[in-house]
Amino acid sequence: MSPQGTAHREGIDSLTGAAGLARALRTHEVDAIVGVRDIMFVRLKQAEDELESSRNQLRALTAHLLSVRDSERVAIARELHDEFGQALTSLQLGLAWLARNVKPAQKPLLTKIGALSDATTSLIRSVKNITVELRPGALDELGLAKTLKSSAREFEGSAGIPCGFRTNTAGATFDRPAAVAVYRIVQAALTNVARHARASNVTVALMKRTYDLVVTVRDDGKGISRKLIDSQNSLGIIGMRERTVALGGTFTLASSRSNGTLLTARIPLSRVVIGPATAA
Amino acid sequence: MTTRGGKRRIAQAGRDTTPAPDTYVFQLFVAGDEPNSALALGNLVRICDAHIAGRYEIHTVDVLKNADAAYKHNVIVTPTVILTRPLPSVTLFGTLRDPAQVLAALRLTGAR
Ligand SMILES: Nc1ncnc2c1ncn2[C@@H]1O[C@H](COP(=O)(O)OP(=O)(O)OP(=O)(O)O)[C@@H](O)[C@H]1O
Ligand SMILES: [Mg+2]
Numbered sequence: 001m002s003p004q005g006t007a008h009r010e011g012i013d014s015l016t017g018a019a020g021l022a023r024a025l026r027t028h029e030v031d032a033i034v035g036v037r038d039i040m041f042v043r044l045k046q047a048e049d050e051l052e053s054s055r056n057q058l059r060a061l062t063a064h065l066l067s068v069r070d071s072e073r074v075a076i077a078r079e080l081h082d083e084f085g086q087a088l089t090s091l092q093l094g095l096a097w098l099a100r101n102v103k104p105a106q107k108p109l110l111t112k113i114g115a116l117s118d119a120t121t122s123l124i125r126s127v128k129n130i131t132v133e134l135r136p137g138a139l140d141e142l143g144l145a146k147t148l149k150s151s152a153r154e155f156e157g158s159a160g161i162p163c164g165f166r167t168n169t170a171g172a173t174f175d176r177p178a179a180v181a182v183y184r185i186v187q188a189a190l191t192n193v194a195r196h197a198r199a200s201n202v203t204v205a206l207m208k209r210t211y212d213l214v215v216t217v218r219d220d221g222k223g224i225s226r227k228l229i230d231s232q233n234s235l236g237i238i239g240m241r242e243r244t245v246a247l248g249g250t251f252t253l254a255s256s257r258s259n260g261t262l263l264t265a266r267i268p269l270s271r272v273v274i275g276p277a278t279a280a
Numbered sequence: 281m282t283t284r285g286g287k288r289r290i291a292q293a294g295r296d297t298t299p300a301p302d303t304y305v306f307q308l309f310v311a312g313d314e315p316n317s318a319l320a321l322g323n324l325v326r327i328c329d330a331h332i333a334g335r336y337e338i339h340t341v342d343v344l345k346n347a348d349a350a351y352k353h354n355v356i357v358t359p360t361v362i363l364t365r366p367l368p369s370v371t372l373f374g375t376l377r378d379p380a381q382v383l384a385a386l387r388l389t390g391a392r
Contacts (some may be wrong), residue, residue, distance in 0.1 A: 015372040015385045024357065024374035029319075032311035032358040034343050034350045039311065042357075046315065 063246035066239075070180055077134035085127050092120045144179045145169050145206055148186055152204050159194040167206040169213075175273040181243040182206070182215050182265070188236050189217035189263050197221025199260060208274065212249070212266040220260040229253045240265065247271045304328070304336040304386075305365040311358040312344050316375050320359035323376040330379075331388050 014023055024030050028045030095117045102109050138147045145167045152165040174182075186204055193202050199221030207214045228234055237253065240263070244251035249267035308324060310317030321340060328336040343350040343358055353362060363370040363386055376382045383389045 014378075014381055015374065015376075016370060020371075020373045021357065027374070029316050029374035029377070030357045030359075031314035031316035032343065034309075034347065034356050034358070036351075039343055039347065041311065041314065 059242075059245060062242040066181075066243060066246055067177070070177075073134045077131045080127055080134070081131045085124065085131075088120055088124045088127065092117065092124065095120060139176070139179050139183055143172070144174050144182060145172065147183060148204055148206055151183075151186060151190065152202075155190045155194065155202070159190075161193070161199055162201055163190070164201075164203040165205070166203065169206055169208050169274070172208070172274045174213075175271075178213070178247055178267060178272040181247055182213070182267070185215060185240045185243055185263075185265055186217060188240050192236060193217070193219045193221065193261075196224075197261060208269070212268055213272045213274075215263075215265045215267075217263040218260065223255040223257045223259070223261055224253060225255075229255065302335055303365065304332055304363065304388075306336065306338045307353065307362045307364055308338055308340045309343055309350055309353070309355045309358050309360045309362075310340055312342060314358065317359045319375040319377065320361065323379070323382070324361060327376070327379050327382055327388075331383065 014020060028042075030042050033040045033042060095113055099110060099113045099117070102113070138150065142150070148167070149165045152163040155161070155163045190202070190204070193199055197219045199219035202217065202219045205214070205216045205218075207216075229237060232238075241251040244265040244267060247267045248271045249265060251266075252264045253261060254264070255261040306324065306328075308321055310321065321338070324338060328338070341349045343355065349355075355362075357373060359373070359375060361372045361376065363372075370385055370387075372382065372385055380389075
C-alpha cells in the first residue's frame with residue numbers, strides 16, 4: 001500500500017464509523033448527544049479541567065499559607081527573642097541594681113524585688129521556650145535526624161511512652177523547608193499519639209530510599225477510623241498531608257484497631273536536596 | 281462568522297444552493313457555540329482553505345435549533361461533519377484536530 005493509501009486508511013479508521021465515534025467520545029471531542037427526544041450536553045472534559053485547576057489552586061494556596069505561616073513564626077520568634085528577650089534581660093538587670101542599692105531602712109522592698117526578679121526569670125524562660133517552639137533552631141544546629149531523635153527522647157519523657165528512632169541519614173543536611181516540614185509532621189504525629197492513641201510503643205523513622213525521603217511514625221495504639229482520617233475537621237491530619245503534598249510528596253495513614261497507626265510521608269529526594277554529607 | 285477574501289461560502293442550514301460541479305459540500309452539525317463544535321468549524325475551514333480554497337461550501341446545522349435535520353441525517357453527536365458531495369458521502373466525528381487524518385478521510389490528500 002502506498003504511503004498515501006496508509007494515511008487514507010488511518011484517517012477513515014480513526015474519524016469515521018463506530019471507531020471514529022468511540023474515539024471522539026473517548027477524547028472528549030463531543031459536546032452534545034442528540035437523543036430521540038432531547039439533546040444532552042457533554043461537558044465532562046471542561047468540568048474535569050475546572051476541577052483539576054481549582055484543585056491546583058487550592059494546593060498552591062495551602063502551600064503558600066504554610067510557607068507564610070512558617071516565615072511568620074520565624075519572624076515572631078526573632079521579635080520575641082530580640083525585643084522581648086532583651087527588654088526582660090534589662091528589666092532583670094535593673095531589679096538586681098535596685099536590690100543592691102536598697103537602703104537598710106527600706107528592707108521590706110527587698111522581698112518585693114526578689115519576687116519581681118523571680119517572675120522576670122520565669123518570663124525569660126518562657127520566652128525562650130516559645131522561641132524554640134516557634135523556630136526549631138535545633139534543626140539548624142543539629143540537623144534533622146538529631147533533632148528528631150531528641151524529639152523522640154523528649155516525647156518519651158513527657159508522654160511516658162517508649163519512642164524509638166531509626167534513620168539512615170545521619171550526618172545529612174536537608175533543605176530547610178523540607179526539614180521544617182518533616183519536623184512539624186513528626187511533632188504533630190507524636191502529639192496525636194500522646195493525645196489519642198493510648199499506645200505502649202512508638203517508632204519514628206527517617207529513611208532515605210532511592211527516590212524518596214520516607215518518614216514514618218508507627219504506634220501500637222487504638223487506631224484511627226477511616227472517617228476521622230478523611231474528615232474535614234481533622235485539621236492536624238490535613239496539615240500534615242498538605243505539608244507533604246506541598247513538597248511534591250504523598251501522605252498516607254494506615255490504621256487498624258489491632259495494629260495501631262502507621263503514618264507515612266514520602267517526599268521526592270529532588271525536593272529535599274540532601275547535602276554532600278550523604279553522597280555515599 | 282467572518283468570511284475571508286470571499287473564497288469561502290458558508291451557507292446556513294435550509295438555504296438551498298446549487299454548488300458548482302467540482303465543489304465540496306459539507307454539512308457540519310454543531311450544538312450552539314459549544315467548544316468542540318466551534319473547534320470543528322474552525323478546523324474544517326482551515327483545512328478547506330488550505331487545500332480546496334474557493335471550491336467548498338460548509339452548511340452548518342445547529343442541532344439545538346434544527347433537531348429534525350439531525351434526526352434525518354442520523355446525527356447522534358456534535359460535532360459531526362458529513363461530506364455530501366462529491367459522493368460517496370463520508371461522516372466524521374469530533375473536532376477534526378488532526379488535518380492529516382481529516383484529509384485522508386475526505387479523500388483530499390493531494391487534492392490541492
Ligand atoms: N495516632 C493516633 N491514634 C489514634 N487516633 C488518632 C491518632 N492520630 C489522630 N487520631 C484521631 O484523629 C483525629 C484527628 O487528628 P488531628 O491531628 O487531625 O486532630 P486533633 O489531634 O484532634 O487536633 P489538632 O491536631 O488540630 O490539635 C483525632 O481527634 C483522633 O481522634
Ligand atoms: Mg493532632
